[in-house]
Amino acid sequence: MPKQRGPGHLLRVTVGALETGAAWVLDLRRVPHWLIVGATRSGKSTLINALVAGLAPQPVALVGIDCKGGMELSLYEPRLSALATNREQAVRLLAALVDLTLDRMSVCRAARVRNIWGLPDKERPVPVVVIVDELAELFLVASRNEKDEAQAAGTALIRLAQLGAALGVFLVVAGQRVGSDLGPGVTALRAQLGGRVCHRVADPGTAEMALGDLNPDALKAAQAITPEQAGTAVLASGDGWERARSHLITEAEAEAVAAEYAHLTPVLSELHVEAP
Numbered sequence: 001m002p003k004q005r006g007p008g009h010l011l012r013v014t015v016g017a018l019e020t021g022a023a024w025v026l027d028l029r030r031v032p033h034w035l036i037v038g039a040t041r042s043g044k045s046t047l048i049n050a051l052v053a054g055l056a057p058q059p060v061a062l063v064g065i066d067c068k069g070g071m072e073l074s075l076y077e078p079r080l081s082a083l084a085t086n087r088e089q090a091v092r093l094l095a096a097l098v099d100l101t102l103d104r105m106s107v108c109r110a111a112r113v114r115n116i117w118g119l120p121d122k123e124r125p126v127p128v129v130v131i132v133d134e135l136a137e138l139f140l141v142a143s144r145n146e147k148d149e150a151q152a153a154g155t156a157l158i159r160l161a162q163l164g165a166a167l168g169v170f171l172v173v174a175g176q177r178v179g180s181d182l183g184p185g186v187t188a189l190r191a192q193l194g195g196r197v198c199h200r201v202a203d204p205g206t207a208e209m210a211l212g213d214l215n216p217d218a219l220k221a222a223q224a225i226t227p228e229q230a231g232t233a234v235l236a237s238g239d240g241w242e243r244a245r246s247h248l249i250t251e252a253e254a255e256a257v258a259a260e261y262a263h264l265t266p267v268l269s270e271l272h273v274e275a276p
């Protein structure tokens with residue numbers, strides 16, 4: 001894996017190769033928020049592994065929201081500044097992230113700058129990358145109480161996406177099935193996640209959600225990805241679309257990198273929400 005050090009590379013990770021052979025660089029400063037979709041065994045976790053492995057050596061905070069009991073993201077726990085493993089924790093963590101973002105807004109306003117990059121180096125708060133694995137676990141509801149939680153989570157995510165880019169809070173939201181059945185909040189959130197990565201998906205609704213609003217050709221290309229092409233994805237943003245394949249970074253490799261850089265984990269005490 002190429003090394004990515006130095007300030008010029010902050011929040012940029014080479015996660016794979018484009019079909020053209022060029023590097024596939026995920027640059028959060030250019031496109032701050034991402035929606036990553038893919039059926040089971042399509043390569044979603046591998047892409048998140050590549051992203052975490054590339055961000056772990058950088059001076060950034062990583063925050064995990066994994067309501068499948070932490071099955072996916074707890075691997076990286078030593079390098080995470082916070083991890084929520086159920087919906088109740090997720091709602092509180094997201095609320096804390098919104099508060100952190102609003103605090104940063106006050107700091108920027110007081111300093112009369114438009115974003116955290118305008119602050120002097122010593123005063124600039126650490127960038128926070130929030131990784132949400134399995135959006136459906138956050139949004140699917142069975143009871144009234146869950147409905148309130150899902151709504152709160154959705155509202156907080158949209159708020160973070162709206163405010164976060166300028167204030168150094170970035171969202172990477174992954175899901176297997178991201179369809180309109182998850183509720184109206186999903187379409188509103190999708191609109192805020194400008195970067196899209198669509199692996200092979202099991203249902204047309206998910207590809208449509210990821211790419212349908214951007215480009216019909218991208219949608220067709222994503223629907224043509226076969227199960228043998230794990231790791232292959234169509235990526236799209238306002239700039240256009242391309243086919244790419246992630247580097248194969250195993251869970252074990254990503255876990256090892258997270259442990260190696262555990263000492264770089266920023267302490268964000270405001271995100272230490274009580275476990276229920």
Ligand SMILES: Nc1ncnc2c1ncn2[C@@H]1O[C@H](COP(=O)(O)OP(=O)(O)OP(=O)(O)O)[C@@H](O)[C@H]1O
Nearest residue numbers: 038039040041042043044045046230231246247248
């Ligand atoms: N970029 C890649 N290059 C080569 N093989 C890959 C790549 N990405 C994934 N694979 C293969 O596909 C398998 C499944 O990938 P991965 O675990 O990332 O899928 P997933 O979409 O996260 O599935 P799940 O939702 O079940 O966790 C990997 O174990 C690996 O063998």
